[in-house]
Amino acid sequence: MEYRRFGKTEELISVITLGGMRFKHGWTPPRNHLPKDSIEHCISTTRMALDLGINHIETAHGYMKSELLFGHALKELSVPRKQFKMMTKGAPMSGDETRSLVEEQLEALGLDYVDFYGWHGINNKELLKIAVEKNGPVETLHRLKDEGLIRHVGFSTHAPLDTILDAMQTGLFSFINLHYYYFFQRNLPAVQLAETMDMGVFIISPNEKGGMLFRPSEKVKNLCKPLTPIVFNGRFCLSHPEITTLSMGIHEPKHFTQNLAILNRGNYSNSELSKVKAEMDTPLAKISSLCTLCNQCLPCPENINIPEILRFRNLVEAYEMKDYGRFRYNMLEGQGHWFPGTFSFNCTECGDCLPRCPENLNIPTLLMETHKKLFSKPKYLKSKLFSIIKSALKTLKIWKYF
Numbered sequence: 001m002e003y004r005r006f007g008k009t010e011e012l013i014s015v016i017t018l019g020g021m022r023f024k025h026g027w028t029p030p031r032n033h034l035p036k037d038s039i040e041h042c043i044s045t046t047r048m049a050l051d052l053g054i055n056h057i058e059t060a061h062g063y064m065k066s067e068l069l070f071g072h073a074l075k076e077l078s079v080p081r082k083q084f085k086m087m088t089k090g091a092p093m094s095g096d097e098t099r100s101l102v103e104e105q106l107e108a109l110g111l112d113y114v115d116f117y118g119w120h121g122i123n124n125k126e127l128l129k130i131a132v133e134k135n136g137p138v139e140t141l142h143r144l145k146d147e148g149l150i151r152h153v154g155f156s157t158h159a160p161l162d163t164i165l166d167a168m169q170t171g172l173f174s175f176i177n178l179h180y181y182y183f184f185q186r187n188l189p190a191v192q193l194a195e196t197m198d199m200g201v202f203i204i205s206p207n208e209k210g211g212m213l214f215r216p217s218e219k220v221k222n223l224c225k226p227l228t229p230i231v232f233n234g235r236f237c238l239s240h241p242e243i244t245t246l247s248m249g250i251h252e253p254k255h256f257t258q259n260l261a262i263l264n265r266g267n268y269s270n271s272e273l274s275k276v277k278a279e280m281d282t283p284l285a286k287i288s289s290l291c292t293l294c295n296q297c298l299p300c301p302e303n304i305n306i307p308e309i310l311r312f313r314n315l316v317e318a319y320e321m322k323d324y325g326r327f328r329y330n331m332l333e334g335q336g337h338w339f340p341g342t343f344s345f346n347c348t349e350c351g352d353c354l355p356r357c358p359e360n361l362n363i364p365t366l367l368m369e370t371h372k373k374l375f376s377k378p379k380y381l382k383s384k385l386f387s388i389i390k391s392a393l394k395t396l397k398i399w400k401y402f
Contacts, residue, residue, distance in 0.1 A: 001053025234262030305341030
């Protein structure tokens, strides 16, 4: 296993993190109910991770049973506290709520302290304001740090880049959890600022959010050879010395092999990676009507996240990543501030975005083309009632927008 310094925390953590988000899948409330098979999976996975030298475990209150499962696993395995670093997260909205939540999380984990606590989801300027207000959540986290319940305070984010940079520049955080992958390089300035500010950098979900690389298109598989897409993306991330660790949602022992293959004895900026990256870069440059993701088209009066939707179009056109495009596009309008924006059919063709686009793209047309390729109609749309509605919409000549 390889280890890197997690910024100013001065902690050495493994470049692969045992992520706990996947342990919430297939589970229903109550929170304290732990199915036997989930406990066994968590114990066996945690045992293997520790045996392989992974010393960083990540979870969150929002991952539901994940904290409880890790608490059971660590107790069952009698793991010495010095053998692992624990990160958990939460999004309390006040100082009082913060203290109560952290105490609940420590009880679930069976720990006296956590090494890293992240305010979970500074995803827009309003949430940043709540997080850092006087006597608010982050200030309380620092008090809990002084009391020894937390070792280091950071934050996770799915925000626009300007909000991420604003949060970092408050100087209140020692680490950041964010998205940055080969297929999503928008946050590079934040990664670079983290180095300047000596903040640890934790990459969220490189295999799933980074492109559903466990189920890649044939084109991506071929372009990545002799590497696998997971290995290419992981090594691409680790070729940035500013990045400390990649969170892998390993919830069964069989998942370790594909993730451990990323490791390359610290040698990531090498000729093999450069050659594969050159192959990967080529298709994108050949796209007609390529969106360069400059964000000049925003804000949209209909709250359409134009650059993100056109990023999906780029990936479909260049890499045939239709499964990933559908996966992400159909999360719109259902994830709140975690993935904001409306579907493309909300476009009124008002034209506000057109003069702001430096590439002179016909944005409304591209949005609708992307919607038709990626939108998955919910099951209820197959009902008899919807057939009647569909017929009416066709009569009104607006069915094309659906």
